[in-house]
Amino acid sequence: MAEEPRAHDPVDTFRQLILAKLKYAVGKDPGNAFGHDWFEAVALAARDHLVDHWEEASLQVERQEQKRVYYLSLEFLIGRLLVDSLSNLGLLDTAREALARLNVDFEQIRNLEPDAALGNGGLGRLAACFMESMATLNIAAHGYGIRYEHGLFRQVLVDGWQQEHTETWLDFGNPWEFERPEVSYSVGFGGSVVNITEPGEVPRHEWQPNEMVRSIAYDTPVVGWRHSSVNTLRLWRARAEEDLQLERFNAGDHFGAVVDVVKAESISRVLYPNDSTEAGLELRLRQEFFFVSASLQDLIKRHLDQHGDIHTLPERVAIQLNDTHPAIAVAELMRLLVDVHRLEWFEAWTLTVATLSYTNHTLLPEALESWPVSLMERLLPRHMQIIYLINAYHIDSLRAKDIHDFDLLRSVSLIEEEHGRRVRMGNLAFLGSHSINGVSALHTELMRKSVFSDFHRLYPQRINNKTNGVTLRRWLYQANPQLTELLVGAVGDELLDSPETVLRKLEPFAAKASFRKQFAAQRQHNKRALAALVQERMGISLDTQAIFDVQVKRIHEYKRQLLNLLHTVALYQAMRNDPTTDWAPRVKIFAGKAAASYHQAKLIIKLANDISRTINVDPTLRGLLKVVFIPNYNVSLAEVIIPAADLSEQISTAGLEASGTSNMKFALNGALTIGTLDGANVEMSEQIGREHMFIFGMTAQQVATRSRRDLGMAAEIAASERLAGAMEAIRSGIFSPDDPNRYAGLIDGLIAHDRFLVCADFQAYWDAQRQVDALWRTPDRWWHSAVLNTARTGWFSSDRTIREYASDIWKVPGIEK
Numbered sequence: 001m002a003e004e005p006r007a008h009d010p011v012d013t014f015r016q017l018i019l020a021k022l023k024y025a026v027g028k029d030p031g032n033a034f035g036h037d038w039f040e041a042v043a044l045a046a047r048d049h050l051v052d053h054w055e056e057a058s059l060q061v062e063r064q065e066q067k068r069v070y071y072l073s074l075e076f077l078i079g080r081l082l083v084d085s086l087s088n089l090g091l092l093d094t095a096r097e098a099l100a101r102l103n104v105d106f107e108q109i110r111n112l113e114p115d116a117a118l119g120n121g122g123l124g125r126l127a128a129c130f131m132e133s134m135a136t137l138n139i140a141a142h143g144y145g146i147r148y149e150h151g152l153f154r155q156v157l158v159d160g161w162q163q164e165h166t167e168t169w170l171d172f173g174n175p176w177e178f179e180r181p182e183v184s185y186s187v188g189f190g191g192s193v194v195n196i197t198e199p200g201e202v203p204r205h206e207w208q209p210n211e212m213v214r215s216i217a218y219d220t221p222v223v224g225w226r227h228s229s230v231n232t233l234r235l236w237r238a239r240a241e242e243d244l245q246l247e248r249f250n251a252g253d254h255f256g257a258v259v260d261v262v263k264a265e266s267i268s269r270v271l272y273p274n275d276s277t278e279a280g281l282e283l284r285l286r287q288e289f290f291f292v293s294a295s296l297q298d299l300i301k302r303h304l305d306q307h308g309d310i311h312t313l314p315e316r317v318a319i320q321l322n323d324t325h326p327a328i329a330v331a332e333l334m335r336l337l338v339d340v341h342r343l344e345w346f347e348a349w350t351l352t353v354a355t356l357s358y359t360n361h362t363l364l365p366e367a368l369e370s371w372p373v374s375l376m377e378r379l380l381p382r383h384m385q386i387i388y389l390i391n392a393y394h395i396d397s398l399r400a401k402d403i404h405d406f407d408l409l410r411s412v413s414l415i416e417e418e419h420g421r422r423v424r425m426g427n428l429a430f431l432g433s434h435s436i437n438g439v440s441a442l443h444t445e446l447m448r449k450s451v452f453s454d455f456h457r458l459y460p461q462r463i464n465n466k467t468n469g470v471t472l473r474r475w476l477y478q479a480n481p482q483l484t485e486l487l488v489g490a491v492g493d494e495l496l497d498s499p500e501t502v503l504r505k506l507e508p509f510a511a512k513a514s515f516r517k518q519f520a521a522q523r524q525h526n527k528r529a530l531a532a533l534v535q536e537r538m539g540i541s542l543d544t545q546a547i548f549d550v551q552v553k554r555i556h557e558y559k560r561q562l563l564n565l566l567h568t569v570a571l572y573q574a575m576r577n578d579p580t581t582d583w584a585p586r587v588k589i590f591a592g593k594a595a596a597s598y599h600q601a602k603l604i605i606k607l608a609n610d611i612s613r614t615i616n617v618d619p620t621l622r623g624l625l626k627v628v629f630i631p632n633y634n635v636s637l638a639e640v641i642i643p644a645a646d647l648s649e650q651i652s653t654a655g656l657e658a659s660g661t662s663n664m665k666f667a668l669n670g671a672l673t674i675g676t677l678d679g680a681n682v683e684m685s686e687q688i689g690r691e692h693m694f695i696f697g698m699t700a701q702q703v704a705t706r707s708r709r710d711l712g713m714a715a716e717i718a719a720s721e722r723l724a725g726a727m728e729a730i731r732s733g734i735f736s737p738d739d740p741n742r743y744a745g746l747i748d749g750l751i752a753h754d755r756f757l758v759c760a761d762f763q764a765y766w767d768a769q770r771q772v773d774a775l776w777r778t779p780d781r782w783w784h785s786a787v788l789n790t791a792r793t794g795w796f797s798s799d800r801t802i803r804e805y806a807s808d809i810w811k812v813p814g815i816e817k
């Protein structure tokens with residue numbers, strides 16, 4: 001029998017809604033529901049609220065004819081959505097209480113949600129933060145990407161070695177998304193280009209692909225803070241044109257009958273297929289073109305349905321390319337405008353450049369994509385023609401301006417001739433965009449001087465900076481409710497709506513002993529939660545009074561986990577040699593994934609685990625030092641680790657980390673940063689004050705100068721007994737007695753050719769770490785700095801970043817910087 005709802009009790013109304021979802025959508029009753037059933041019921045109840053606001057928001061966008069922003073990204077590292085959605089809807093406490101009335105523990109339910117790991121690291125998480133900020137700021141935006149059946153691999157450590165396992169986030173379905181089978185576009189591959197001449201018409205080209213793949217839309221609503229607006233994340237799934245070749249099937253060829261299905265569906269099967277093989281490389285290009293083509297067809301259709309005139313595209317639409325992955329959009333938009341919508345070439349080019357803008361995220365030459373011309377010609381023959389034509393017109397226009405410098409023309413060409421002919425996607429994105437932005441002040445400056453220096457001379461207005469940011473809703477309010485409560489208690493409720501300005505009001509509290517005490521107490525609480533997780537997952541117990549010294553991010557040589565490990569070993573040796581010194585106790589925490597084919601990074605993971613295994617059981621240390629490598633780093637784990645950190649390691653070789661975003665999350669939560677003057681660390685030191693961070697090491701300029709010399713490190717090693725000792729310990733197999741030679745190559749590589757200048761920065765890093773110890777021993781000063789870190793990080797809100805994109809690049813009216 002249906003229960004009577006208690007009048008005007010929102011908790012009870014929500015409870016009823018959960019029960020209705022459990023019964024009618026999940027098909028269970030409270031008596032036989034499992035945890036996951038409850039999760040689904042709550043998620044669906046929240047989704048109902050989202051949908052109401054979603055409808056309102058899209059009506060408003062239509063009515064007000066708002067300019068639309070499209071964010072094209074191969075990655076969206078969303079993580080879990082339950083708390084995010086409930087919190088932005090203002091229903092978190094309601095849901096918690098409603099479940100409690102049903103005798104269900106909300107904390108258990110929330111942890112059952114799988115992470116949507118449709119991204120790799122900072123780039124993908126940035127896209128997720130931007131989606132939330134765009135909704136919060138009432139910008140009419142769509143995110144476009146791929147609905148990978150399997151997100152980033154699940155990392156399993158077997159004897160300390162990384163193994164990649166398939167990640168299965170969709171096993172129980174996905175309550176947040178709406179499948180839209182009616183929103184489907186054909187995407188072609190291969191085939192040939194024919195010239196069509198019809199009487200009375202301008203001759204034109206038509207691409208006749210020999211393979212067609214269908215894209216199906218899946219929409220997820222993204223809600224802003226206090227449900228200010230709800231935008232759409234539209235992810236594409238690849239399907240074959242036909243699910244089965246019936247004739248072949250009936251002829252007994254059961255596998256052959258589905259071969260096209262397998263080929264087509266592999267496009268949206270996994271994020272980052274291993275591209276060290278030719279097949280993997282081709283699949284990656286197919287993925288990029290697939291989602292770009294579907295998205296452009298979709299947004300042009302929406303534009304024409306609403307405004308009816310293709311010529312007004314740049315007035316109504318802004319398309320942001322997140323890195324070079326969607327750079328083929330330049331050629332695809334040209335193809336659609338010229339071949340399909342029959343615009344004249346130069347008009348189409350003007351519209352393309354006015355509509356597109358591109359964000360660069362790295363200066364590492366190996367990470368700037370380029371595709372073999374032969375592969376492009378085979379897979380995208382019409383696009384290759386278009387790229388040649390863009391290039392020819394471009395070079396002609398430069399010659400017309402009397403620019404004949406051969407080296408300059410070669411460097412801005414879309415085609416690289418030196419290492420086998422390849423299409424340079426960075427150059428294509430640059431040329432086809434009216435705005436090219438870097439993601440921190442230093443990165444942008446280096447972009448102007450290095451990768452795009454020649455382009456910058458030709459187009460001095462195009463490059464601009466948009467320093468990254470993070471959404472404070474997720475990385476403060478949701479990840480750290482204890483701290484949020486403390487802050488609200490101190491500076492008031494308005495913090496929640498205007499954190500960028502209100503956080504600064506916290507500054508005077510840094511001088512109050514009682515506040516510092518509370519600040520330290522919330523950290524203890526979070527450290528205990530992390531320690532419990534480590535105990536449960538790894539069986540290692542941690543001393544929560546020790547400094548929690550954390551480096552969590554993709555494992556990459558330029559991020560220099562190796563420098564941190566060398567310090568760990570040197571500290572270990574120093575503690576053993578000098579047990580009477582009053583060492584500050586430390587827990588070194590690592591987490592992160594290595595790309596499947598990146599052998600050196602995988603070896604670094606193994607080294608961290610070998611070091612951990614040796615140090616953690618050494619009784620002479622009396623527990624002063626512990627090392628843990630927590631497996632399978634993802635957004636949810638970050639939400640537990642970051643609020644528990646005392647020290648944040650941001651130690652990349654200066655000039656190589658474009659921005660960093662975890663650096664901002666740590667500082668926001670009050671961790672102190674030990675870091676180089678790299679990426680956004682530079683602006684953080686300006687906002688926070690260098691005296692409240694531990695800045696060390698070579699500057700980008702010094703790195704550039706040192707790198708021009710021979711990269712052998714004999715002199716640096718000879719000058720530091722500690723460094724030599726740590727390297728020798730690793731090299732000689734102290735941490736790998738089962739295979740004493742395991743790290744000989746790694747260490748010899750550092751001695752002979754230390755590309756990332758680990759050895760050259762070691763001594764400065766060691767000294768900075770001793771300053772960390774010293775500050776830790778004076779808690780008043782430590783917590784004073786910690787409070788100031790939180791107080792002065794509001795500028796790194798992704799709302800600020802998005803406002804800058806909106807006003808400078810997208811020209812969205814009504815959004816002031």
Ligand code: GFP
Nearest residue numbers: 121122123361657658659660661
């Ligand atoms: C990349 C860059 C980072 C930058 C992010 C977002 O991140 O420096 O902060 O993009 O712009 F390397 P990863 O994908 O490498 O983590």
